[in-house]
Amino acid sequence: MQAQRSRPAQVRRVMAGHRWVGAALVELGLGANDRRAEHAARTGRHVFSPGTRIDVLEVYCADCRAPYTTSADEPCPKRASSRAG
Numbered sequence: 001m002q003a004q005r006s007r008p009a010q011v012r013r014v015m016a017g018h019r020w021v022g023a024a025l026v027e028l029g030l031g032a033n034d035r036r037a038e039h040a041a042r043t044g045r046h047v048f049s050p051g052t053r054i055d056v057l058e059v060y061c062a063d064c065r066a067p068y069t070t071s072a073d074e075p076c077p078k079r080a081s082s083r084a085g
Contacts, residue, residue: 018061018076020068024054 026046028037040046048054059068063078 017079018066018068018071019063019079020059021062022056023058023060024056026054 028040028046029035036046060066061068061071061076061078064071064076066074066076
């Protein structure tokens with residue numbers, strides 16, 4: 001515990017911070033043209049072409065699900081509790 005106290009505040013904030021992820025809608029096909037949709041459903045992933053831009057609908061913590069807009073300056077309760085126990 002002593003080692004954590006001697007670290008700069010910025011480092012401590014990162015360690016207790018959230019793991020931010022973005023939720024997005026990705027079009028994977030239309031009608032019978034569903035090859036990409038089938039692949040994404042089967043593998044759980046989709047590879048984008050270089051330079052592809054996507055619209056992020058929401059940013060939230062993958063661990064505690066807190067939205068970025070209300071929780072960016074607070075420590076993540078899930079990550080803090082996993083380190084404590």
